[in-house]
Amino acid sequence: MLDKYATTFPDRPFPLSVLTIPICISHSHLSEGYSPMFPPTKLNHLIVPHKPEDLLKDGLPYLDFCNNFIPSSPDDYNGTTGASTSSQTTQSINDAQRTKSGNAATLLIVFAAVLFFFVLICLTGMTILARRKRENIREEVIVEIASRERCFTITSRISTAADNVSYSYPYLEQQRCKYEIAPEMLTVDRTTELGKGAFAVVFKGHLTGAAPVVGMIPSLSVQYYQNCDVAVKTILEHADETQRLQFMREITILTKLGFHNHIVNLLGCVTTGQEKYLVMELAETDLLEYVRTLTTEYPPLRCLLSIAWQVADGMTFISSRHFIHCDLAARNVLLTNGQKAMISDFGLCHFSESGRIKKPFGKMPVRHMALESLQKHEFSESSDVWSFGVVLYEMYSRGAVPYEKIDIKDICDHLSEGERLERPELACDEIYDVMQSTWKEVSSDRPNFSQIRSTLADLLEQSSDYYGYVVAHDDHTCINDEPSC
Numbered sequence: 428m429l430d431k432y433a434t435t436f437p438d439r440p441f442p443l444s445v446l447t448i449p450i451c452i453s454h455s456h457l458s459e460g461y462s463p464m465f466p467p468t469k470l471n472h473l474i475v476p477h478k479p480e481d482l483l484k485d486g487l488p489y490l491d492f493c494n495n496f497i498p499s500s501p502d503d504y505n506g507t508t509g510a511s512t513s514s515q516t517t518q519s520i521n522d523a524q525r526t527k528s529g530n531a532a533t534l535l536i537v538f539a540a541v542l543f544f545f546v547l548i549c550l551t552g553m554t555i556l557a558r559r560k561r562e563n564i565r566e567e568v569i570v571e572i573a574s575r576e577r578c579f580t581i582t583s584r585i586s587t588a589a590d591n592v593s594y595s596y597p598y599l600e601q602q603r604c605k606y607e608i609a610p611e612m613l614t615v616d617r618t619t620e621l622g623k624g625a626f627a628v629v630f631k632g633h634l635t636g637a638a639p640v641v642g643m644i645p646s647l648s649v650q651y652y653q654n655c656d657v658a659v660k661t662i663l664e665h666a667d668e669t670q671r672l673q674f675m676r677e678i679t680i681l682t683k684l685g686f687h688n689h690i691v692n693l694l695g696c697v698t699t700g701q702e703k704y705l706v707m708e709l710a711e712t713d714l715l716e717y718v719r720t721l722t723t724e725y726p727p728l729r730c731l732l733s734i735a736w737q738v739a740d741g742m743t744f745i746s747s748r749h750f751i752h753c754d755l756a757a758r759n760v761l762l763t764n765g766q767k768a769m770i771s772d773f774g775l776c777h778f779s780e781s782g783r784i785k786k787p788f789g790k791m792p793v794r795h796m797a798l799e800s801l802q803k804h805e806f807s808e809s810s811d812v813w814s815f816g817v818v819l820y821e822m823y824s825r826g827a828v829p830y831e832k833i834d835i836k837d838i839c840d841h842l843s844e845g846e847r848l849e850r851p852e853l854a855c856d857e858i859y860d861v862m863q864s865t866w867k868e869v870s871s872d873r874p875n876f877s878q879i880r881s882t883l884a885d886l887l888e889q890s891s892d893y894y895g896y897v898v899a900h901d902d903h904t905c906i907n908d909e910p911s912c
Contacts (some may be wrong), residue, residue, distance in 0.1 A: 816865030
């Protein structure tokens with residue numbers, strides 16, 4: 428007999444691909460769930476049973492999709508099944524699409540909100556850091572002419588004791604032991620003061636026996652460091668803990684730096700007792716005092732050129748050891764009676780593998796500092812090169828104060844506007860060219876110390892070829908025949 432309708436679905440259903448076909452079903456086979464006229468096959472169509480619950484037995488792969496098409500009873504099979512089912516399917520899919528669109532919009536809003544807050548936090552952090560940086564640059568400048576030092580204290584809000592003196596090395600104690608001197612070997616003459624700083628003083632002393640450096644350096648140049656007069660640096664009684672740590676740090680730097688003819692070498696130290704001593708080579712005067720005594724009509728310019736070369740040679744060694752001096756000035760270059768120049772005062776010196784440091788200000792020599800050091804607290808070999816140019820100015824001006832007519836608080840602005848020190852009285856063209864090259868605004872445009880040393884060596888070689896004749900450039904004498912230094 429002809430029953431109502433049964434519905435078939437494709438193996439890969441599509442919302443509008445529902446078919447309705449009339450089929451004849453034998454009542455005797457209803458329990459089997461399919462029509463004998465259209466027996467089940469392994470074709471691309473699936474026969475929907477009369478009993479919906481049988482779908483659970485067959486495990487149809489698109490059960491969820493077909494739920495809208497399953498009739499509740501055989502009586503529901505009618506000629507309108509296909510149309511109604513298609514309409515329901517279309518409505519269901521539209522609802523699903525609207526739900527997915529709504530979910531996507533919600534996720535987009537959440538993502539945008541999270542991104543906005545993240546960017547806001549980053550901008551806030553950058554603003555805070557920039558504000559702190561500006562505050563650090565606006566340091567309080569306190570002019571403090573301490574004894575004969577032309578140093579000035581610059582107090583930074585981020586300056587701490589750890590920032591200034593906490594620089595340790597793994598082999599610190601081992602190195603100090605190598606340079607340790609028995610206290611009984613050292614005699615300190617406290618009546619003969621050679622120099623004095625903010626927290627330390629230098630006395631003349633005498634070393635009995637050989638200095639520790641004699642056994643460490645295989646060179647004839649150190650053999651006379653035994654049973655000799657020495658310079659002894661010690662801490663003043665009123666020095667605080669930070670200054671005491673800085674004193675010990677200077678000893679550490681000298682032990683790491685090593686020996687060179689044109690630096691004040693560490694001969695030994697006493698650190699085990701109550702009194703702490705730093706034992707160094709003895710010098711008769713410093714470069715600043717020396718050039719201020721040049722009152723003759725024809726000063727020994729060849730000797731000045733030789734001293735300049737020696738300072739450049741010492742600084743070449745220091746930079747090759749990855750140290751930044753940070754306090755190169757004429758007052759910190761010592762001279763022996765034989766006009767041997769030695770770079771001294773390593774209290775502000777820093778070790779840096781990268782060759783560049785950024786540190787807060789403590790007591791700094793503002794008039795000798797590079798522009799980037801004043802603006803951004805950056806120090807490097809290039810900033811030491813700038814300071815070397817100022818040393819040349821001091822030498823060839825007979826010890827004039829750099830930027831003497833400019834208030835110390837205005838020096839940074841003065842340099843930022845492109846202003847530089849004028850040509851000093853005794854400088855010839857070649858020497859002033861060297862000075863100007865050290866004051867380039869961009870640090871990478873300045874020569875390094877090795878290049879400066881070569882330039883000065885060439886000038887020295889030229890001076891030896893004139894045999895006493897005076898060479899002048901634009902009324903600036905460069906070489907003369909002064910017989911001695």
